Amino acid sequence: MPANPSSEPRNAFVAVSPDEFFVQQIAEHQDRLFGYVFSLVGDYSRASDVVQETNLVLWRKKSQFQIDQPFLPWAFAIARFQVLAHVRDRGRDRCLLDAELVEQLAQTVQQQSEQLDSVRVALRQCIEKLSPASQDLIRRRYYRSTSINDMADSLDMGVSAVKVGLLRIRRRLAECVEARMASDEMIGAE
């Protein structure tokens, strides 16, 4: 990760203490950690809780962290333990993923989380291309976490119509994001 932005006066950062560096790493990777945890937990507020617990554990274990070691894989490993603890505490009934699936998915989730920034860039462009009505559905459901029932009520639509609409838009977005990311990779390879 870029640790020394050249556009800033360097002297302000000459003596970054290990704590400062650590805080900076955690801040830098918040979204990726969220992506990682959310993918396994599947609920916004629960995932936020687990990320916060992970932050605390990271902070507590900061002495174990070697400054020359890559931060993210280490943080993901700790996040995985936190997710597993969460799944265990809640009992299988209430969590979609059991421990077995969490372990099975961890590798893929980690790879995907590392790409989260480019997913977001692509996503933003793809959402722009949607019709205003489709954009509105996405914003309500995912930006503001409005439940499908409330959406149906306020848009005067049937619940199943909202579901079908979301499903259709999600498919279109997935295709678009994938296509954009593929073309970006090609540009990068040139």
Next chain:
Amino acid sequence: MTDSNLAESLKELEKLLIEAEDGQIDEVGYERIRELMKSSPIVRDHFVKWRMMSAAMHLEGSSGAGFGSGFSTSAPAVDHSFSVSDRSDRRKLDVTGKWRMLLAIAATGLIMLMAGQWLARWSDVARVQPPVMGDDPGADVEATSEGIALVTRLVAAKWNQSTDKFAVGDALSPGRLRIDSGFAQIEFFCGATVVLEGPAELEMQSSTMARFRSGRLRAQVPPAARGFQILVDDLKVVDLGTEFGISLSPDSADVQVFDGEVELHSPSEDKMRLLAGERMTRSIDGVVDRSPSTPEQFVDIERLDAQAEGQAEFRRNRWQKFSESLRRDDRVIAYYAMDDDQVWNRKLQSSVLPANPDLDGAIVGAARVDGRWPGKSAIEFKRPGDRVRVDIPGEFGSLTMAVWVKIDSLDRSYNSLFLTDNYERGRPHWQILDTGQLFFSVRVSDDRVKTEHREVTSPPFWKPSMSGQWLHLATTHDVKARTTTHYLNGELLSREVVSENQVVTPTRIGKASIGNWSSPTKPDAKFAIRNLNGSIDEFILCADALSDDEIRQIYENGKP
């Protein structure tokens, strides 16, 4: 797995994920997702990609305001002009912003911890207070309103056809409003109030306009609602901030101004002004006559108020009498009339006679508010902790639960009416689903046995336009006839026969909550929070399945 199988699996997975993300999925659905995922690595990849997209969208939505805003600037602000070419500049900006911010916070890791705790609290708040419809100033598209006017009072109102019927609290949409006799007070969203005297017909057109077809009406238009219009034949009556009346019979139209002034527009004549105390009559043959107004012919809001009060008193007395008989009914095992307690009293007195203080309930959090009548109390449930705790001993067979409830909105997946603490064999749960269906179940299995109970749900009875209305809900569970029956306002909603192995005796209550479910300690807040958003006025629990007629009587004698 063949390709077409795989494609089907992926489609099924997506559908289930839409529901899972919404919290609208049961253990069977979860199990199906797990099955699908275990079937193929492609399904698992698909799952991860889907989740990552959801995560990305949540982050987009919260960048700037929500998740991570305490200290993380790594979420770039939403920037619609963002293009590939300026990405590198953008990146630099993000990073420099981050450094600047870190200067401020890196000095002490404590801030980081505090931010963490603050965020954890913030997300708790977010979880227990789901966004309220139309309450979001950032909404691109505002929630559409449920109507253009509200019915605020009915006095001795009668209707010819049941399809014409409307109730106090109804939101009215554009369309015809008929009343056969009695009075209806309608408040237009623009601020104008109309008292309609039956027989009359008013065609609601918008929040500022209506077409008057027949009958008599009196309109009160405060300054804020100036410009309110009533169309009568080819006449347009435009109000300039006043009070006026219109009487319309087959052979004449009569417009009278009691206060302020109105403008009369008609295609054949010049605009005409009517001032306070003036009256204009136009006969069917077009003859216009002017004379002094006769306000006493039109019931105004004040007099309507007095009449309504008389009606309310009559109804309250009727209920009181009926309630007395309920208190002594042997079949009644718990009864909270909620009528003899002081506002400050946190004890909910049991109404069963002879008195048994052990049945008194404890009000936790919930507030006492006005019930069906002024001065008659009800309990309002708003926050996730609000509840009334009761402990009802004994073993029963059939059951009846009946309640007067004012639902503000159905916020939760399960909105509690009456839930036993533990959900063990023989314990009933009575609640309303967010789909507006009444839900009743008696647990069949205990924890070891896997034959699950089957709940009996009514068809959806709730519409958001019913928000704020007093409704009477009742459910009977008849173990002999093996039926569960749901009622709304004294009328049958649905009756279902329950299979033999689904009928459990004895039924038990024990510790239970009105208006909530007492498992706040459960880690899964989503399942634990079931508080009602609304008020309850009178709760009856009977150790018998009351008949259709008895339920109707409870409604008729209790309606406000």
